[in-house]
Amino acid sequence: MLKPQASESRELVNLDGLYRFKVDFDRTGHRDGWFKAPLDTALEMGVPASYNDVFPDKAIRDHVGYVWYQREVRVPRGWAGERIHLRLDSATHEGMVWVDDVLVAQHTGGYMPFSADITDHVTPGRAFRLTISVNNELTQATIPPGTITVTADGRRQQSYLHDFYNYAGLHRSVWLYSTPAVTVDDITVVTGFEGPTGTVDYAITTAGGSGSETVTVSLHDADGVEVATADGATGALVINDVVLWQPGAAYLYSLTAEIRNGTNLLDSYTLPVGVRTVEVRGKEFLINGEPFYFTGFGMHEDHVAIGKGHSNAQMVNDFQLLDWVGANSFRTSHYPYAEEVMEFADRHGIVVIDETAAVGLHLGFGAVFGGIAKKTYEDGGVDAKTAASHRQAIEELVARDKNHPSVVIWSIANEPNGSEEGAREYFEPLAQLTRELDPTRPVGYVNVMFDTPDKELLGDLFDVIMLNRYYGWYLNNGDLETAEQVLEKELREWEAKYGKPIIMTEYGPDTMPGFHSIYEQPWSEEYQAAFLAMYHRVFDRVDAMVGEQVWNFADFQTSNGIMRVDGNKKGVFTRDRRPKPAAFALRQRWTALAGTKNGSTKTVSNP
Ligand code: GCB
Numbered sequence: 088m089l090k091p092q093a094s095e096s097r098e099l100v101n102l103d104g105l106y107r108f109k110v111d112f113d114r115t116g117h118r119d120g121w122f123k124a125p126l127d128t129a130l131e132m133g134v135p136a137s138y139n140d141v142f143p144d145k146a147i148r149d150h151v152g153y154v155w156y157q158r159e160v161r162v163p164r165g166w167a168g169e170r171i172h173l174r175l176d177s178a179t180h181e182g183m184v185w186v187d188d189v190l191v192a193q194h195t196g197g198y199m200p201f202s203a204d205i206t207d208h209v210t211p212g213r214a215f216r217l218t219i220s221v222n223n224e225l226t227q228a229t230i231p232p233g234t235i236t237v238t239a240d241g242r243r244q245q246s247y248l249h250d251f252y253n254y255a256g257l258h259r260s261v262w263l264y265s266t267p268a269v270t271v272d273d274i275t276v277v278t279g280f281e282g283p284t285g286t287v288d289y290a291i292t293t294a295g296g297s298g299s300e301t302v303t304v305s306l307h308d309a310d311g312v313e314v315a316t317a318d319g320a321t322g323a324l325v326i327n328d329v330v331l332w333q334p335g336a337a338y339l340y341s342l343t344a345e346i347r348n349g350t351n352l353l354d355s356y357t358l359p360v361g362v363r364t365v366e367v368r369g370k371e372f373l374i375n376g377e378p379f380y381f382t383g384f385g386m387h388e389d390h391v392a393i394g395k396g397h398s399n400a401q402m403v404n405d406f407q408l409l410d411w412v413g414a415n416s417f418r419t420s421h422y423p424y425a426e427e428v429m430e431f432a433d434r435h436g437i438v439v440i441d442e443t444a445a446v447g448l449h450l451g452f453g454a455v456f457g458g459i460a461k462k463t464y465e466d467g468g469v470d471a472k473t474a475a476s477h478r479q480a481i482e483e484l485v486a487r488d489k490n491h492p493s494v495v496i497w498s499i500a501n502e503p504n505g506s507e508e509g510a511r512e513y514f515e516p517l518a519q520l521t522r523e524l525d526p527t528r529p530v531g532y533v534n535v536m537f538d539t540p541d542k543e544l545l546g547d548l549f550d551v552i553m554l555n556r557y558y559g560w561y562l563n564n565g566d567l568e569t570a571e572q573v574l575e576k577e578l579r580e581w582e583a584k585y586g587k588p589i590i591m592t593e594y595g596p597d598t599m600p601g602f603h604s605i606y607e608q609p610w611s612e613e614y615q616a617a618f619l620a621m622y623h624r625v626f627d628r629v630d631a632m633v634g635e636q637v638w639n640f641a642d643f644q645t646s647n648g649i650m651r652v653d654g655n656k657k658g659v660f661t662r663d664r665r666p667k668p669a670a671f672a673l674r675q676r677w678t679a680l681a682g683t684k685n686g687s688t689k690t691v692s693n694p
Contacts, residue, residue, distance in 0.1 A: 088200070088486040089273060089356060090426055091174055091264040096354045098169075102160060102217070102261040108132035111153035111220070112146070122185035122218035126157045134261060135176075137254035137394025140644075151235060151243040156219045156257060164212030169265035170295075171209055173217070174202035176259030176425065179395065180229060181222040186215050195229065196476070197255070198422040198444050199483045223255030228472040230480045231421070231447045248447030249421060249501075250655055251387055252644040254394035259425050269296040271344045271356040276490050277527055278362040280375075285329025285362040290321045291344050293354075300346050300353060306360070307341045314340070331375050332361025332492040334415050334682055337436035339492075361433060361492025367529050367550045370631040372588045374438070374495065380684045381438065381634025382677040383414035384659070385593050388424055389643040391662060397425040404664060405640070406431055412659070412670055413677030418533075418592055418636055421446035421501045423484050432493035439493045440553070440592070440636075442533075443480040448473065448503035449535060464509025477517060485524040496551060497521050497528055498592075502535035506542040518548040533592050536561065540580040552581055552631075555593035555638070559618050565609045567621045575625045582631040589631045593638035594622050597656040600667055615659075615669045623676060627685055637673065 093099040109121070109128035132138050134156065139148045162171060175182055179197030183190060192203035209215050225233025225247050233247035247253060272294040279286045291302055306315040306324045315324040330338040339359040346353045366373045373379065386405070388395045402425075409417065415438055419428075422444035432439050448469045450461040463469050481499055488494050499521055504510055514532065521530045529550035534543060536556055546552055556577070559570035581589055596618050597610060604611035619637060626632040642658035645651045654662065659670045679686050 088483075089271070089358075090200075091172070091202075091262050092356065094355045094357060095352060096267045097356070098163065098166065098265045100163065100263040102158070102263055103134050104158070105131045106134055106156040106158045106257075108138065109155045110147055110150050111155060112150065114152055116153055116155055116220060120188075121155055121220075122157075122216075123188050125216075126155055126218070132156065132256070134257045135259050135398075136256060136392075136396030137179075137258060138256040139252070139254055140392050140394055151224060151245045153220045153222050154256065156221065158217055159214045160217045160263060161214040162209050162211050162263070163265075166211040166265045169206075169211075170204055170268060170270075171206045171211075172202050172204050172264050172266065174200060174262040174264065175219070175257065176200045176261070176397075177257070178219065178221045179223065179255045179258050180225060183220045185218040196444070196480060196483065197258075198424075199480075199487065200259075200426070219257065221256055223253060225253065227467060227470070228476060230444050230473070230476040232469070232473060233447070247646070248449060248452050250645045250648075250651065251389065251421070252394070252646055252654075254389075254644075256394075256396070258388070258395045259397045267354050269300060269346055269348075269353045270294050271346060271354050274342070274344055274356065274358050274490065276342065276358070276360050278360065278492070279364055280329050280331065280362060283328050285326035285331070287315075287324040287326070287340070287342065287360055287362065288322075289317075289324065289342065289344075293320065293346055296346065296353075300348050303345050303347065305343050305345075307343070309338060309340070326362065329362050332363040332433075333436060334374060334379060334438050335436045337361065337434055337492075339433060358490060359430070359433060360490070363492050365495045365528055367588060370582070370586055370588050370633070372529075372551065372590075372633040378684065379438070379633070380680060380682055381416040381440075381590055381636060382680060382682070383409065383416040383636050384640035385418045385420035385636050385638050386640040387420065387643040389641070389662070394644070397427060399427060402428055402431060406435060406437065408660060408664060409437065409640070410435075412674045413680075414673075415677070415682050416440070416634070416636065417640065418442055418498065420592075420639075423487065426487070429488055429491045429493060433491050437493055438495050439491070440496045440498050440531075440590075441484065441488050441491075441494045442498035442501060443477070443484050445477050445480060445500035446502065448500055451504055451507070451537070463504035463507050464513055469503070469513065474513060474517070478520060481517060481521050482524065485521065489525055495528060497525065497530050498553065499530065499532050501533045502555060503532065505532070505534055505538040505545045510544050511548070514545050515548055539577060540584045546581075546585050546587070550587065551633075552585060552587050552589045553592040554581070554589060556591060557594065557596075559621065560596040560609070565607070565614075567607065567617060571621050571625060574622065575628065578625065578629045578632065582629060587631070588633040589629070590634035590636065591622065591626065591632065592636050594635070595619065595638040595657045595659075598658075598667055598669070599656060600661050600665070610656075612668045615667060616672050619669055619672065633684070
């Protein structure tokens with residue numbers, strides 16, 4: 088799936104800004120056709136952003152169901168004869184889109200883009216009424232799953248098995264764009280190198296043509312110098328003296344695909360391409376043939392007031408802090424992030440574990456959150472409906488992100504039940520699907536603390552072992568001595584069981600900024616630093632460890648509950664991005680490691 092862009096043959100108009108906004112408290116908007124007229128409301132809402140924290144109104148914040156957005160859009164008059172499309176980079180979790188009175192798109196899955204060809208419903212030079220209804224409901228059929236209950240007095244309540252707050256709305260940009268009748272529909276690149284020679288294997292699909300058009304491809308280096316060309320919809324580009332995309336030293340070529348009819352240019356699309364390889368060999372994780380050690384965080388798209396709304400300035404700030412603290416990687420916990428984030432990582436050499444929104448596929452967790460533990464893999468739980476949405480989530484993620492050099496692992500779920508009967512039957516086809524969609528990247532899932540190596544059933548289906556462990560927090564709270572022993576014992580068991588690389592994808596304690604203790608008390612800033620230092624001692628002793636991603640980069644908002652005070656406080660930065668003392672300790676360690684295990688010297692094959 089190609090991101091819309093402006094090119095010689097395409098134009099792009101951003102539709103972010105203020106929209107009329109109305110909350111559908113009585114669920115009558117669809118029935119009464121709210122899309123047919125200007126919304127009857129005094130509220131306006133900024134896009135992109137979550138709406139929840141923008142209004143000082145509990146009823147809006149806690150609303151379960153639909154909200155409506157609306158604005159007028161004028162189609163540029165020069166677009167006569169072009170195909171005209173609308174694209175929403177996300178609508179969380181379900182979006183329905185009308186152009187005047189016509190429903191043009193409907194999409195479920197809150198973190199993925201979708202588009203509609205609206206050519207037949209608009210007129211260049213004229214304005215149309217764009218209306219979008221967005222539903223925030225999570226059910227057993229959605230990814231992530233959730234449960235809706237209706238109280239005796241008719242109020243809908245939402246519960247879910249992940250802690251981050253269920254922010255909703257139009258979190259990412261909205262676009263109007265034009266394409267010619269014959270288009271470059273998709274591009275897939277796979278890169279490699281042998282000594283100084285790089286290769287970019289490409290496959291291009293076109294749409295709307297008669298079959299008589301020609302496809303040409305050219306590759307330019309970062310200075311704009313043409314370094315390779317090829318003809319045909321599939322082929323290979325060869326680069327002499329290739330400059331590799333390296334962690335911490337990004338380098339991007341630009342691949343331009345053009346469709347011609349004779350000498351007439353029909354469409355042109357340009358894709359940034361980083362040449363790099365990824366491979367798991369034994370217990371090592373190799374990028375460009377060199378052992379790579381992940382340092383960084385599990386993160387969240389989460390900021391004060393805008394919630395999960397994408398903000399370029401906040402994004403740059405977060406990447407600057409990653410750089411400051413010496414992190415070389417992050418995981419898109421627990422859903423795909425905005426495409427701007429992936430592109431930024433590509434341009435700045437940050438390594439990404441790219442995760443689907445499949446979080447909360449563990450009904451045994453009910454007990455932890457004060458409910459009752461249920462069986463996970465049964466009808467009405469994680470069942471065929473969940474699996475169908477999960478397939479869609481994987482297909483859409485790979486389609487959207489397959490060409491990003493920063494993405495080195497697909498994480499297809501966070502903390503599913505991996506030890507109950509039915510887990511293998513559920514996950515085997517999904518692991519296989521991911522490999523079929525992308526045979527070039529390692530595939531993994533993130534294992535929960537209950538699923539120790541003696542119990543879990545899934546590790547052999549995946550290339551890397553990714554573990555979330557909270558010894559010293561949820562278990563052995565305040566006792567780092569015992570925690571150190573248990574952690575090391577368990578990591579050695581994983582190493583012995585699979586002989587695969589292990590990444591600690593979550594570890595860290597809740598920490599109140601400003602709370603100090605000379606006794607290493609849980610919640611103190613000193614405890615966070617001591618906790619992380621203990622984990623690091625263990626990681627340094629276990630060969631198979633190839634990475635550490637602290638939970639979390641920053642404090643983040645959660646649902647209500649007795650386990651959280653105004654959110655999850657495991658951040659190394661506060662929610663407003665001030666460092667806790669642990670940030671300085673991490674900075675020291677990660678700067679010294681520089682992407683290597685124990686700071687060992689790296690031999691760079693392609694300097
Ligand atoms: C986990 C989850 C993460 C939570 C974290 C916590 O295992 O993957 O989403 O936020 O624990 O802090 O409890």
